[in-house]
């Protein structure tokens with residue numbers, strides 16, 4: 001059997017990561033296209049693509065799959081353009097856009113019978129952009145949403161899932177409207193709030209020059225996502241604008257109510273508001289099969305001295321325990337910092353707890 005020919009249009013953070021992942025299999029032959037010559041050169045030089053193309057309309061004619069790794073607005077334009085290409089065999093086309101309704105509306109208007117469009121959204125990323133930040137393992141354990149059209153055959157859906165199998169992500173099939181509502185709540189809207197919190201702090205810095213020095217772990221945690229790619233997020237907000245607008249209306253109403261509770265010192269209701277939030281937040285990640293993958297975290301107190309993190313990681317590595325994620329929560333000169341280690345299983349978490357405990361580390365498991 002010949003290789004699967006995949007045309008990757010848009011070789012940025014997400015397209016580049018997918019291409020890197022697909023390039024790991026010798027069943028795949030990848031053709032890359034990007035309007036940015038630097039991205040193309042990088043992909044070719046690093047063996048992320050087998051071939052580069054200067055015309056996606058030509059390249060699609062010899063492809064079995066097309067993956068659109070472009071920003072949402074460009075993806076819609078490219079979908080319209082490839083619709084007009086004369087193709088003599090079936091091509092499965094998918095995308096990676098963070099908003100699905102406008103993409104699936106464009107998909108419904110496709111008239112080319114040789115194109116099967118299945119919407120896609122790998123739900124992992126980073127605050128960086130571009131192919132230089134791409135990672136082949138980016139989607140491991142992440143949710144990969146697929147939004148097929150109602151008339152999509154199971155055969156085509158399965159071939160796409162087979163193609164993406166090596167990403168080791170978990171496929172979830174959703175209706176585009178439901179997808180946009182949920183990602184609106186847990187991804188897009190929080191992004192807007194994170195940016196607005198940063199703006200609030202920035203304004204206060206005019207009168208309190210020392211303020212950034214006080215920006216502790218909490219502020220950093222809640223505003224981490226405000227460091228992401230602004231052009232991409234504007235595109236996401238625009239394409240999910242009706243849901244964003246509704247979420248803003250609800251948020252403003254809730255903030256007004258909170259303001260009232262504060263001004264009236266309604267102690268019990270404020271405690272109960274905070275308690276309910278804590279309970280829900282603590283429960284996130286505990287469900288084995290949810291939209292948010294479960295992680296088993298271990299917090300390790302470390303001293304701010306060179307090599308402290310390496311020693312912890314080295315100890316765990318010698319026992320062959322795998323770690324999903326490592327995050328430094330707080331570290332300042334001469335003051336104890338905290339390392340958050342996330343493990344894929346409860347066993348790995350407990351094994352590491354025992355191991356590091358024996359070496360005298362102060363540890364905490366947050367249940």
Ligand SMILES: NC(=O)C1=CN([C@@H]2O[C@H](COP(=O)(O)OP(=O)(O)OC[C@H]3O[C@@H](n4cnc5c(N)ncnc54)[C@H](O)[C@@H]3O)[C@@H](O)[C@H]2O)C=CC1
Pocket residue numbers: 009010011012013014015033034035036039069070071072074096097098099121122123124125126127128129130131232236
């Ligand atoms: N960054 C993230 O964390 C995530 C992003 N996404 C989605 O992935 C898509 C891409 O985002 P990133 O990879 O982060 O952006 P990026 O900026 O890293 O990559 C976009 C790439 O598309 C190329 N491009 C732009 N217009 C093009 C055109 N007309 N033809 C060909 N190539 C073109 C750019 O040159 C760039 O290489 C977006 O739709 C975004 O919603 C999905 C999941 C996570």
Ligand SMILES: O=C(O)C(=O)Cc1ccc(O)cc1
Pocket residue numbers: 097098122123124125126127187225228
């Ligand atoms: O955790 C987040 O929200 C991220 O920053 C990564 C991200 C960004 C955009 C997506 O569509 C999906 C994931």
